[in-house]
Amino acid sequence: MPRRARTECKAATCSNAGTIECAGCEGAVPVAKYCSDACRTSDWPSHKKYCGKKAYTLDIRIVGSKKPVIKRIVDVPSWYTFEELHYVIQYAFSWENCHLHSFVFYRPRPRCRRIPAGKEIIRFLPHGKREDPWSDPDTTILKEEVATLADVYGEAGKYHSEVESRDTILPLIYLYDFGENWEHLVTFKGEKVATADRPIFSKVTGYPPPEDAGGYDWDSADDDEGDIFAKGRDPDEINPEVMNDEKRWEKRYKACSRMRL
Numbered sequence: 001m002p003r004r005a006r007t008e009c010k011a012a013t014c015s016n017a018g019t020i021e022c023a024g025c026e027g028a029v030p031v032a033k034y035c036s037d038a039c040r041t042s043d044w045p046s047h048k049k050y051c052g053k054k055a056y057t058l059d060i061r062i063v064g065s066k067k068p069v070i071k072r073i074v075d076v077p078s079w080y081t082f083e084e085l086h087y088v089i090q091y092a093f094s095w096e097n098c099h100l101h102s103f104v105f106y107r108p109r110p111r112c113r114r115i116p117a118g119k120e121i122i123r124f125l126p127h128g129k130r131e132d133p134w135s136d137p138d139t140t141i142l143k144e145e146v147a148t149l150a151d152v153y154g155e156a157g158k159y160h161s162e163v164e165s166r167d168t169i170l171p172l173i174y175l176y177d178f179g180e181n182w183e184h185l186v187t188f189k190g191e192k193v194a195t196a197d198r199p200i201f202s203k204v205t206g207y208p209p210p211e212d213a214g215g216y217d218w219d220s221a222d223d224d225e226g227d228i229f230a231k232g233r234d235p236d237e238i239n240p241e242v243m244n245d246e247k248r249w250e251k252r253y254k255a256c257s258r259m260r261l
């Protein structure tokens with residue numbers, strides 16, 4: 001599908017110029033525009049899913065990766081649950097959701113550079129999993145399918161005070177595959193007005209490791225190695241415009257939600 005001009009009416013079946021800005025999502029870039037009230041009304045069932053709501057910009061990178069850092073900058077709907085953030089990360093790094101995962105916010109120890117290291121603050125239980133009897137009694141345990149990003153990142157969120165530390169937000173680690181231990185560092189970068197009810201990627205670098213690659217030791221890698229997982233890969237995997245396609249995302253979302261581990 002050709003990319004729509006920013007001034008085109010947002011209604012799905014209309015190609016007129018969009019001249020009326022949606023008042024509900026003021027400040028969104030791009031803001032939804034319509035050619036007529038009729039088009040605004042017809043688009044509302046889909047537009048209302050995100051109109052006036054917030055998205056959080058997250059920097060998600062594979063810990064240790066370099067030359068290039070395997071990284072995605074993505075706006076994620078604030079109303080997404082952490083289970084849905086799990087889907088976003090699976091999608092972002094072409095993972096196939098065939099291994100266990102976990103999310104943990106932690107408070108880094110002073111002067112400790114290894115990631116993650118420090119005290120567990122919030123741990124999320126994957127959908128349908130019971131609490132680990134050995135977990136630290138001081139750690140807050142939340143259900144991944146219940147807790148939303150706004151509960152944690154939103155200033156009025158129920159758990160916001162737990163992750164706020166000297167005007168910054170504590171790091172979140174997403175661990176995927178408990179055998180190969182791919183650690184993804186999730187850093188909060190800010191909030192904005194949502195422009196979609198799905199993740200929107202603005203920057204993508206580095207091909208992700210293939211599933212069951214066996215891990216990778218970047219520290220002892222040859223400096224001239226380059227993008228080590230690039231060989232034989234589909235450029236669409238790291239093309240933000242392709243990744244932002246609504247149908248592509250919906251297909252992956254459905255596949256992910258069907259195969260809970």
Ligand SMILES: [Zn+2]
Nearest residue numbers: 022024025051
């Ligand atoms: Zn709107």
Ligand SMILES: [Zn+2]
Nearest residue numbers: 009014035039
């Ligand atoms: Zn129109």
